[in-house]
Amino acid sequence: MAEAKEIISDREFRELVSTLCNSISEKSRLIRLKSALGNFWFTCDQAKELIGNKHFAWNSSEGPVHAAVAMYPRLVDPEGFEEKIVSLFKFDDIKDEIRSGVGLT
Numbered sequence: 239m240a241e242a243k244e245i246i247s248d249r250e251f252r253e254l255v256s257t258l259c260n261s262i263s264e265k266s267r268l269i270r271l272k273s274a275l276g277n278f279w280f281t282c283d284q285a286k287e288l289i290g291n292k293h294f295a296w297n298s299s300e301g302p303v304h305a306a307v308a309m310y311p312r313l314v315d316p317e318g319f320e321e322k323i324v325s326l327f328k329f330d331d332i333k334d335e336i337r338s339g340v341g342l343t
Contacts, residue, residue, distance in 0.1 A: 282318035307339035
């Protein structure tokens, strides 16, 4: 039987955003995000909000790249990944790294 795709509720999503914003390091932010990925499914719009969140103060492109790759298998609408997630990144080599990381190349 296929797994039911329970999309994270608005309340839980806001709590996750708050938790991630309050994380003291990029590493702890990614750990907390990956923990949430085990429990919920996300829309591309939600993933875009998390990955592109300016309050997270990603220290490098590695954090958002790892977040994008980690979130891909938990998207209910992966057809929007290129347009909504990959497009957040400025440089082609980073976009290629993300595509490769999720098996789109």
